[in-house]
Amino acid sequence: MSTIASAQPLPLTTLRRALNGAPLWSVAVVVSIAVLVLAPLVSLLRIAAQGEATLWAQVTADVLPAALLDTGMLLAGVAILAGTVGIGTAWLVTAHRFPGRRVLAAMLPLPLAVPTYITAYIYVEIFDAAGPVQMGLRSLMGWTSRGDYWFPEIRSVYGCIFVMSAVLYPYVYLAARVMFLTQSASMIEVARTLGASRLRLFRVIAIPLARPALAVGLSLALLEALNDIGASEYLGVRTLTVSIFTTWLNRGSLAGAAQIACVMLAIVIGLIAIERYGRRERRYALSTRRPRVTQPVRLSGGAGWLATLFCALPVLMGFLLPISFLAREVLRRGFAEQVDDAFLNHLLTTIGLSGAATVATLAFGIVLVTASRLARLHLTKIALAIAGIGYAVPGTVLALGLLTPLVAIDTSLGTLWQMLTGERVGLILMGSAGGIVIAYLVRFLPIATGSLSAGLARVSPGIEDAGRILGAKPRELVLRIQIPLLRPALASAALLVFVDCIKELSATLLLRPLNTETLATLVYGHASRGAFEDGSLAALVIVLVGLLPVIQLVRSAEAGPKKAASTSPSGS
Template sequence: MIRYVLPAALRDTLVLLVGVGVLTTLIGTTTAWIVTAYDFPGRRFLEWGLLLPLAVPTYIIAYAYLDIMHPVGSVQGVLRYLLGYSSPREFRLPDIRSMGGCILLLGLVLYPYVYLTTRSMFLTQAASLVEVSRTLGSRRRDVFWRVALPLARPAIAVGVSLALMETLNDIGASEFLGVKTLTVSVYTTWISRSDMPGAAQISLAMLFLVVGLVLIERHARRNQRYTAAAQRPRAMGTFRLTGYRAAGAFAVCIVPVALGFVVPAVYLGVEAYKRYRFAGLSERLLGEVVNTVTVATAATAIVLLCGLVVAYAARTYPGRATATAARISTLGYAIPGTVLALGLLMPIGALDRMLATGAERIFGVSIGLLLLGSGTAIVLAYSARFMAIATGGIEAGFSRISPSLDHAARMLGQTSSGVFRKVHLPLSKPALVSAGLLAFVDCMKELPATLLLRPLNFETLATHLYGEAARGTYEEASIAALLIVVIGILPVAVLSRVGRGDRPEVVGDRGQAAAGREVSNAGE
């Protein structure tokens, strides 16, 4: 394992992480600054449109582009016709089945993590900081590099960390594109070679890698501190762009949206329509929809219930113990699905055997593998992995409820449970709905844990797509892929509301000069 498997898998994983980290940082930070600091035609669409690639899981964009960019496909065929070539032997584009292709495609669907967090930071930065820097002679480009970007570093770090966690969790895109990462190695070692100890060894290497990424990021900013003004900061205004500058800003932002969402979505729509006209909707597909919705709904209900308990305990009984427990409960999101599935299989299997032995001895019946055979193991894996989404969303909702409401309710004779039912629960319904929706869609899209823990003859939309793409029958999986993308748009609609509020008036050169004079006078 150390000589033949780990070195190559670790090298490919590190190269992929570095490439995806750089690409998501460039795209996410650049687009976030453009739509926050400038005003141009189409900016309002791009504010939420840049989140659309989140609706496309990594394995679906790989599946789509493998067919779109095939050497004998329509894209390369049109290019050869325009250039005067007659066969792929004379002219063909670089193979997308490569490390570079994998980095590009993963970066196109994961950059919204950086865009979302960084844009939120840019929106909350005080306008006075930008105006003072402009008064002191800095150009807008210098404001970005010397003021906005350093202050947004924590948000960028969070977004990149989320993108890298998703990259580590990916199995479909990496395998389809020929990149043998640690995650792919765990799957092939366990399933193809039936070597569970070897898969466990690779999983431990992945855990060390995850811990190393977190420690490196914290060490890099160990001597840096970030504070906010005591008063509520005034959001900075936008600068109006016209002419070729406006067109350039729109082009820079629309390219990742087109490549990361529009192209694969249109391709899936066309292929799904062709498949529907040819064979209609199969009963197997309807069963897979039921399986997907069932396990995702069960896991969402569990994480919402547990998230409520954790968030309410942290609010009602603040302290080191509850804060530590809340942090531990959300660690599952940092663990790749393959590692989580491997870690759960042994204890769940042991519990299954114990239940089966007890039932046979006491009742004289054989219940088989109750947990693994019923899909309960998948629900437990989803719950452990996506607990962070529910807890974080509910905590954010609770943070908007003033403690004075708690005190007033207690003075009126309400118990802790009464305050929760009559105050916290009604006021936090929007946060509960958002957290539940995000958790549901993430459960629906989860592939690695589902592949490894599903019962026999149990397929979800994600596993159906993976199986058809692995066999090369792309047209059979188009409807399932389109359904996943359509449902994946729901959390994008929720996330698009983040940071949308009242914005200050758009200013031009004269407005900037006037603002600068006001700041200068106030300073004197």
Template sequence: MSLALIALGGDASTLEHVARNVLPDAMAQTAMLLAGVAVLVSVVGVGTAWLVTAYRFPGRGALAMALILPLAMPAYIVAYVYVEILEPLGPVQGGLRALFGWRSRADYWFPEIRSLPGAVLVLGFVLYPYVYMTARALFSVQSANLIEVARTLGARPWELFRAVALPLARPALALGLSLALLETLNDIGASEYLGVRTLTVSIYTTWVNRNSLEGAAQIACVMLAVVAVILWLERRARGARGFTASVKRPRQATPLALSGGAGFAAALACALPVVVGFAIPAALLVREAVSRTLRKGVPAEFWHALGLTLAYAAAATCLVLVLGAVVAAAVRMVRGRKVAALARVASLGYAMPGTVLAVGLLTPLATVDNALANAIRAMTGVSPGLILTGSGAAVVVAYTVRFLGIAAGGIESGMSRISTHMDDAARTLGRRPGEILRLIHLPLARPALASAALLVFVDAMKELPATLLLRPLNADTLATAVYAQAARGVFEDGALAALAIVLAGLAPVLLMLRLSAPGGQRGPAEPAEAFALEDPSGLAPR
């Protein structure tokens, strides 16, 4: 409602300028970026998932886990790294000139990283794990009977994949692809740095550079329509399809052994995404962070940004956990379609790009700020200034809205493993719903609470668009500090902050690796890969 009111508040000239000069190019760039990322994450995610589940080859076990690692890398950091490596003055082109005796760019051709294809490659190799995890989970639990019957009927490996495995995994693939596209739509750092003028970048430049909040809101309304289309396509792709397995753990098909050249090719195909999406960026970050720290020490700005980042993330995590527990408890204790529908609405924030949230939250928060300031001034005679937007509370509110779906979905999943007989027994003993939640649900769902807290905390540390637009002046977090250094052309000075973000991002990835390892913590009769099907966005049906 706030976005609509702000957008309608603009004059006709603003709307005409946006419709004629901004939206056509931004829509075209966004559509091409989404299409390119969709193709790349589907090919890489599905292909690698099928290789590690259907075949045995050298290094298969390690690669199956390592393929998740790019999730720890924010896309904007990977974009900054590859520009440093592939720009004309970078090591790659410098080495080529030295090797072949070229003197300038006029002597040779080299692909431009600051381009739409460059953005597709960067975002694709960072976001493919969303598809990989859901595809691998479904491929792993598919019954061996289906696979073996197809083999006995003469199905070749490609026919087996295309006609049996892929159709069965379609619901999970639609979910993973939609999550990757929503993250692409939310991205601002990589797209802007690589010269792709998406809707997100247009919202930021219209608001900050052109000082037109109304124009930014008009673009944000269009972006909401794009989000709705992605969600509709995800629903349409899944349709009424679901995946049902036996109550008992299904017998998995025996992977086929690949040796010689075929085994080496499979290992190389699985290793390439890990190297491009994680290993190379991580190596450069470690090198730059260590070299600059040894030469100049740790700058005071880093500690200030780290403290502010931890404070924002911790405050948002506490608030999100409380609200997530309330939502999950309401779904469990108050049965009915209305409560389920409200819980789904509460989880939709994850689908909202950070720039859209920032524009939409600004007016309500400013209204509350002004009301508080007027009340305090009337009572004390002292003007307190901007309380919410000036203290960083606006950033915490944006984090809460955006990441509530992660906590609510995770806690609800954890509570679903608690027998309802415990609730009935507690009620017969006279316990009220609040006491049941405090004494039974929360203690038994503690692992789910811890996992949700970790995911929310790390995502809040990495969040750039909403932080960039709602933070107080001169209050940089680690993400905005890295963004500012890259914008000034000295990304190396922000390498330590970028490395801190990546190290924080490794925590939930390591948790997923531990859960997917043999003997990891999981429920009875559940394959470890089922944990990859948890839907933090609230997009999938419970």
């Protein structure tokens, strides 16, 4: 009996050894959240596999060729234009001095506050055939037909490339700006001594050293372009996202939409792989002995004013023009007249959904980050990486993948409720606000975990080790040490998640309950009816709220390099 009794704890002892002393609950939490993120993707593959072979043949013949062509042209155009503008402006404001440089350096990231779909609606109002630009050109040049024009229509794939690049270039700009600010002056000085020109310095030294960060920034811009549905649909570009939307809702083919979504998911995986390849085995750090950064060179005369113009145009086209148009429309229609009961209800709905999703995302993020910190295992690292793929999944694909899991949860809850009360209950999550909150949670959880992980990484493990020596349990380590130290990162993560929830259109459009509008879907609805001006106040609110995290992002991006420069020997 004693032998049997002593043998019973062995499985638990073996498990504890395998977990390297980590709390079992921490490993279970990390793995469970990873499963939550993977569930929509597994469901998506299952729905796609249920489609008949004739359906896939029809999709590949009628839908995919045009969708892949438009999507490929859009991504290639955004990569070229947004990459050129982002890298060029970042190098100019970092390595040179010219009129208006400081103001432009602060304003260049501001287009991130304007969602792509709002910019598309505004540009159609301004540059379409009935807009003021074409009307003025026809009056000035005497044009009478479309054949007289040499430039493409705004409602085209080229117009879509221009619109998205005007909004998404800051992803590349911010990544390049930080890397250019932290590049050592000694490398630049040696190259100048050897007779290298400014253009050669930029091409041979600055760009290769910044390539890892540029790969990240460019991949984020392309993922945002791929996720968009409002701008591409409105501008007549039949991307994969638009094809999923129309196949699902207009044609009533859920399996066909899932098959297109799988193709889109493969492209997302390809973009992530390219980003990883672009920064493989590449690291760059300032010298600990002499962290002196490059000093900008003054551009005089015409060169300086050309630099000012090159940096001012993206700010004008991506931020000043859209926000001026919205402000003019709001003032012209009367602010008080637009703030009626319906608008306030939509505003409260938006704040309620975004607030609930932010609280849930932060709660899951705290549990995920603290649990993975306690369980320092290879398994938890993999699970944490899986939990971080939600942001890369387009909202349309995520909404489609959530259908089956949400219905399964509703069925289980309904069965349990009927067993307990004898009454039937309808759908709880599917077709309700709960479904939208879950979609926001899965999609924006990586933002919370990224911010919280960065904040916790600054905390020395010695603090936690000291707590363990004093007898603190894992729960006490989390509540008394980790969470108090995470408060600054919590505030930053909460702001980023809240604003992204307010701007999210794709998942909200597909999962919202009947007669429920957020500010994003309200703007989309007015634009679809050809009356975008009626939603100008909602669009302006989205843009103004979106300015807060952009300003915070600019400050944090500039703070690190400035601190490094101020503590260098040359700056002391």
